[in-house]
Amino acid sequence: MNISVLGHGAWGSALAIHLSQQHQVTLWGRDSNAIQNMRESHVNETYLPGITLPTALKLSDDLLNTINETDLILVATPIAALRSVLTTLQPLIHNPVLWACKGFEPKTGLLAHQIAAEILGEKYPCAVISGPSFAQELAKGLPTAVTLASNDIELTQHLMQALHHPRLRLYGSQDVIGVEIAGAMKNIMAIAAGLSDGLSLGHNARAALITRGLAEMSRLGVAMGGKSETFMGLSGLGDLVLTATGPLSRNYRVGKFLAEGQHLEVILKQLGHVAEGVGAAFEVVNLANTYHVDLPISRMVEALLHRQITAHQALESLLNREPKLEI
Structure with missing residues (x-):
């Protein structure tokens, strides 16, 4: 699977490191200098110091090029940036969107699925991933288990099968509201x-x-x-x-x-x-x-x-x- 991970913070980088073991992954960040430093040092010193980035992991500061021909968009930005990212991508995306954002959007107080519904539509194939997961531990290959929730049961089953790994176990749910409130x-x-x-x-x-x-x-x-x-x-x-x-x-x-x-x-x-x-x-x-x-x-x-x-x-x-x- 070709996966675009958007957001080069600790959690986005950890997910990209993990997923690159089985998939073709591109990690995008809006900070061009940070991405260039990561290319040169092979380490995300700001968010995951001491952890080497896999050579198979691609790095990009070009958002539109990153999602070109992707099979799955995984948004791992802070929730404050979710709206701007989805708004930029909305005319171009045709594949499922999975987010790992937690919390409420500043000023509006909306949860992630509510933001996505406003921009992509109520029936667009979307899902949320959430659970007990320190980024440093996943990036080091330590076992982690999380919940993957979507109102679309077929999408849930598809993503669970595609992303499941002995070091990152996924458990499915259809309770998007409960998962996001808990997170x-x-x-x-x-x-x-x-x-x-x-x-x-x-x-x-x-x-x-x-x-x-x-x-x-x-x-x-x-x-x-x-x-x-x-x-x-x-x-x-x-x-x-x-x-x-x-x-x-x-x-x-x-x-x-x-x-x-x-x-x-x-x-x-x-x-x-x-x-x-x-x-x-x-x-x-x-x-x-x-x-x-x-x-x-x-x-x-x-x-x-x-x-x-x-x-x-x-x-x-x-x-x-x-x-x-x-x-």
Whole structure:
């Protein structure tokens, strides 16, 4: 299969490295200087330092040429860039589009499938890939399992067969909404977990946050039309556990640094990567208001990020809640 991976960040590069073992892959990035440096050094020093790019992997800064004669477009840009990429490609593409973007589009608050529907149409063959997956580990060839979801069951089955690999196992789903809500909200819960660890609250507190965070994810997802069982799978529980406990998680580190009293702007500059949970918190609170869903952890994180409360006040807001039935 001829695959075009759009976005030379950590996840896009890791997917391109992995897929080039079995397919003809071109990795595109809009930064011409970065692409040229990758050609010369055979390393993506900015996002995957120390990992050698395969010689079979093609690199390109020409978007239109990249998708010429491709069989599959895999968009791995931040979600903020998804609309511009799809708009540029819309008159030219005739093949399925798979995205690995997580979160909500800034300003509109739309999920990836909603953006794609606006630009490509409701019935265009599209799918989303999401799950517990640190880019560095996949790029090193360590085992990874993710969910691939599409409303088109035939497309799901086709992509699962074509992309399945012992080191990247794909599990199919038709719950696009649930998969995307889980992928967006787990980053908020990771910030909360990092905050808890940064305040030295212990493993018990982190376990409670993860568990109640999963309940919030499921609550909103089901209200929006997702399936509750999706949140117990790889794109829900699996991704949440990884992101809320792994030191490689950018969102977890945001929470830890906030607990130390650092300002958000400084934290994000230090990370040098997108921390999707920061933007997602605002959008999730808006959705909670729209769907009348109780999301106390999400609200706490959103208030903390916007300096409405301190880290210790955030903790108190959760500990002082009224007792209630778990289910």
